[in-house]
Structures are given as C-alpha cells and as structure tokens.
Amino acid sequence: MFASAAVIFLQNLQQDDTTLSNHQQRFNKLLQDIQQISYKVHIHHLREDTDLETTLTEFLKLHDIVITIGNLTEELFTAVAKVYDEHWTDDCKETSREINEDSDSSEYKYFQIITEQQNHILKLHRFYFIESDCVDLDFTQLLKQLNSFTRKPVYSKVFHYNKSDKRANEFVDKLISRENGVRCKKLTENEVIVSSGSIEEINALHQHFVDSYEVENSFVLDEYEEEILNSPCIFIQEAIQYIKECFDLYKPENVFICFNGGKDCTVLLHLMMLILRTYYSNFNRPVFCMYVQSKKPFPQVTAFIDKLKKYYNLDVHTLTLGIKDGLAAILQDKPNLKACLMGTRRSDPFSANLRHFQATDNGWPEIMRVSPLLDWEFAHVWDYLLSFKVPYCCLYDEGYTSLGNVDNTLKNPQLLNEDTGAYYPAYRLLKSTKERSGRM
Structure with a gap:
C-alpha cells in the first residue's frame, strides 16, 4: 500500500522566498486533502537550474508518488521520460508542445489527463503534474486516483445455493449478523454476496459452502469493476x-x-x-x-x-x-x-x-x-495491480521483478537499498529495460 508522497514546487529563478511561500499556501488545501487519504506528504522546492532527471529519480526511489507543481515545460517532461525510458522522450516533448500551444488534444500515448479542464493535471505512472496557475481547479479526480493506491482492498464472491437447504440459510444468517470480519448480504432468496479484505478468508468460506451445502454456482464480483x-x-x-x-x-x-x-x-x-x-x-x-x-x-x-x-x-x-x-x-x-x-x-x-x-x-x-x-x-502493469487491488505474488514485494524459477531468478539489484541492505518492492523499479536484471 502506498504511503509517501513528495510534492515538488518548481520555482523560477526570479522567485524570492516570499513569493514562493505565497505560492505554496495557495495549495495548502490540496496538501491537507492528500494527507487525509493516508499519505505522508514531503514538500520540496526546486529551482530551474536543478538537474531534474537525477533529482526526480531520487524522489521516485524514496516516495510512492511524486507530484510537481509548476510550469509544464519540455525540459520537465524530457527529464521524466529519461527517468523511466529513453524511448518515451519524443512523446513527452510532443505532449509538452501541445499543452503549451493550448491544443485541445484529449489523449496522449503515455500521459493520462486527470482533469477535464484544458490539460491542467496530467499523470505518468507515479508522476502527477499540476500547472501552477490551476490552484482553483476541482481536485476531486486527482484525489480519487491517489486514494486508489491507499484504499484497503475488498474481495467479493457471490454464491448461489439451494434455497431449501435449511443449514445454508442458517449459516448465511449468522454471517449477516456478524459485526466484524466478513461482510455478507443477501441478493435474492438463494443468492448471497460475501466480502472481505482477505482472499484467504473468501477462499475458506468458499470451501465451507462447497463442503457443507448445495452450492449451485459461485463467481467473483470485483469491487472496482466500473472503474x-x-x-x-x-x-x-x-x-x-x-x-x-x-x-x-x-x-x-x-x-x-x-x-x-x-x-x-x-x-x-x-x-x-x-x-x-x-x-x-x-x-x-x-x-x-x-x-x-x-x-x-x-x-x-x-x-x-x-x-x-x-x-x-x-x-x-x-x-x-x-x-x-x-x-x-x-x-x-x-x-x-x-x-x-x-x-x-x-x-x-x-x-x-x-x-x-x-x-x-x-x-x-x-x-x-x-x-x-x-x-x-x-509501469502500466503495476499501475493496474496497485490501483485496482489485484492480488499478486508476494515475491514482488521482496525485490523480484521477473519470476523464473529458484535456480535462475534473483532479487533485482536495481532495487537494492544500499543503506539498509533491503530491497524495494517491484513497483519502485524505474527503468523497464532493467526488469529482467534479476534473471540469470
């Protein structure tokens, strides 16, 4: 689950401390809202003469989400492209040109538009870009996306059972009356949906239904289907x-x-x-x-x-x-x-x-x-897995990025934290060309 967000104010060389302070205060409400959805917010200020590629790379290594607030320049997008993959550079440059020319484009190859108003907020995997002059925008969609990474998972399954099975009905009634743990709701007289934050708990219930009652059918109902x-x-x-x-x-x-x-x-x-x-x-x-x-x-x-x-x-x-x-x-x-x-x-x-x-x-x-x-x-794969709470193999949280077998797979050296000796999870890998660096 995501926990850390770096918010970076990109400042012009001409800005003095007072101007910069006023600029940050304009976004205080947004920063507070981000904290409300369980992020620890770290605020930074970068000047135009900063080595953006190196600095942004370090921020992405340390934080789950990076938000920049400032002008959406070609230099910024080019630096971000290099953080991930060099072959994105042309698309990033084109995106920057269209934005600064007030293009009405509604779709880019890699960037995702978060707001419906004139390209003010864009997303590129774990990067979010906010134009400095859009402080009055509605940030609902941005916060919704950020919340998708921190929300708790919910797994649900629907069971169809024989409505004349008295024991099954009694068991369902007990589940419905529970105050903690699995949530249960009757959909019809012979259909019930059970939900939990644990797939293991859902699987255990499934096994109980199959072993003990006349189950006619069951299927997974995804909490985030519409999204x-x-x-x-x-x-x-x-x-x-x-x-x-x-x-x-x-x-x-x-x-x-x-x-x-x-x-x-x-x-x-x-x-x-x-x-x-x-x-x-x-x-x-x-x-x-x-x-x-x-x-x-x-x-x-x-x-x-x-x-x-x-x-x-x-x-x-x-x-x-x-x-x-x-x-x-x-x-x-x-x-x-x-x-x-x-x-x-x-x-x-x-x-x-x-x-x-x-x-x-x-x-x-x-x-x-x-x-x-x-x-x-x-990065698209990890966007999907993390945002929609899809269960994945636990090895990815231990530093593996590509799974073979015990003899030919190591933790990815690109994810090693040299200070602690521990490994970051797979989604923290930046260069997709290094995805198989742990394969022998």
Whole structure:
C-alpha cells in the first residue's frame, strides 16, 4: 500500500522566498486533502537550474508518488521520460508542445489527463503534474486516483445455493449478523454476496459452502469493476477490446489462458474474469488455465496459483513437459480449444515484433496466440495491480521483478537499498529495460 508522497514546487529563478511561500499556501488545501487519504506528504522546492532527471529519480526511489507543481515545460517532461525510458522522450516533448500551444488534444500515448479542464493535471505512472496557475481547479479526480493506491482492498464472491437447504440459510444468517470480519448480504432468496479484505478468508468460506451445502454456482464480483471498464487509460481499453474480440471470434468455451503466477498474466487473468462476468454472463464453467511449471518453482508462486485457482474457480492444468509437447497433449484432450490468451509484452524475449493475434509457428500445435497486453510497459502493469487491488505474488514485494524459477531468478539489484541492505518492492523499479536484471 502506498504511503509517501513528495510534492515538488518548481520555482523560477526570479522567485524570492516570499513569493514562493505565497505560492505554496495557495495549495495548502490540496496538501491537507492528500494527507487525509493516508499519505505522508514531503514538500520540496526546486529551482530551474536543478538537474531534474537525477533529482526526480531520487524522489521516485524514496516516495510512492511524486507530484510537481509548476510550469509544464519540455525540459520537465524530457527529464521524466529519461527517468523511466529513453524511448518515451519524443512523446513527452510532443505532449509538452501541445499543452503549451493550448491544443485541445484529449489523449496522449503515455500521459493520462486527470482533469477535464484544458490539460491542467496530467499523470505518468507515479508522476502527477499540476500547472501552477490551476490552484482553483476541482481536485476531486486527482484525489480519487491517489486514494486508489491507499484504499484497503475488498474481495467479493457471490454464491448461489439451494434455497431449501435449511443449514445454508442458517449459516448465511449468522454471517449477516456478524459485526466484524466478513461482510455478507443477501441478493435474492438463494443468492448471497460475501466480502472481505482477505482472499484467504473468501477462499475458506468458499470451501465451507462447497463442503457443507448445495452450492449451485459461485463467481467473483470485483469491487472496482466500473472503474476498470470506464478507465481513461488507453492501454486498459485496448486490452479490453482485444479480449472481447477474442471471445467474439472463438467463443469463451474455446479460449484458455496461459497462467504462471507472474504479474503480467495476473493482470490478464483479472481482466479476463471481469470481461467474462460483464459481457458473457451465460458462461459459467471454470476457466481453463495452462500452467507451465518449471523444474524448481518458487513455493510462493505455487501457493499463489493455488490461491487464485480457488478464488476464481479455475481449472488449472499443470504442464511438467516442455510447452510444445504439453500444448499438443492439451489440444489432443480438448480439441475444441482454438485460442490462448497470453500476458506477453513486447519487452519479453523474442516478442518485439509479435502481433496481438498471431498463430503459432510452423511445427507447433495450431492455436491462435492472443496478447492483449502486448503494448503495455512494466509501469502500466503495476499501475493496474496497485490501483485496482489485484492480488499478486508476494515475491514482488521482496525485490523480484521477473519470476523464473529458484535456480535462475534473483532479487533485482536495481532495487537494492544500499543503506539498509533491503530491497524495494517491484513497483519502485524505474527503468523497464532493467526488469529482467534479476534473471540469470
């Protein structure tokens, strides 16, 4: 959970201390509001002659969120691009030009517009940019976004049970009467929704329902469904469209997902389940997952996959063969399968030139590979996981950024805090080109 925000006032060289103090006071209400949503706010002042790239890099290493207040200049955006990835520089420069020319553009490749008023507040992953002359703006949307990172997670599941099962009704009544722990609410006479901040608690309840009562069906109900479906992020919207296109072309029952517990396929699984529930509600069978298990998997990865298997009601098929032979065996057993959803991104090995829909190569079992996250960056993945409280493997909080197996994966040296010897969590990694630095 995020806890720290650096607020940076970018000051002109001509500003004296009095002018600077007055400028900061104009934003005091915003600073107080940020503190109210559980951030510890650190205020800094930077002059125009500061080495922005170096300074902003240090701030992002120390804080979860960085907010700059000042002129949205090309120098600022170029510095920020270099903090993350050099290839963003051209888009950042173009964004700066459009803003300063009062362009009415409503969409940029990497930047997200937070306010509907003339580009006053922009977001680029853990950076937020506020123009210094927009103190009178409504900051509701900004605070809502910041709050998404600090809010407590809520996990919910709906159970359909036999309404004539007296014991089930008595158990549901007990859950409803609880004052602490799991929240429970009846939706219909044979349908109940349970919610908790713990997936383990939801899974335990699921197991109790299945073992003790006549459960006809159950499914996950995402707390942040509307936020995701209506997200202004073009990468999320494109992924949703590719997944829907896949289901429309091949039908949900003929699609499976390749899931190994990593961050990318965790995002994909979450999106897939949300889309199935929203647009294909008649599909009520377990989703088939292909898990290609390495020779020495991390125990934490195995435990995480098992946790999501129970939570999402997944049909997980574990392959210990090579992926080619394993895929052939799956298709022989399930010849109806036509397409595989994959969490591949262009930064993955041998993936730079992939298409979103691409058939397997010659000599491989025939299947359509569908990669909805192909154009996502490392930071997009973490934006999604953290903002929408998607459960992910605990190894990412320990300094791992790319998961292989016990023998070929180390904590990413880019995340080492040399002062303490501890490692920052994966989302603190800045350069996506260093994502696989822990792989041997």
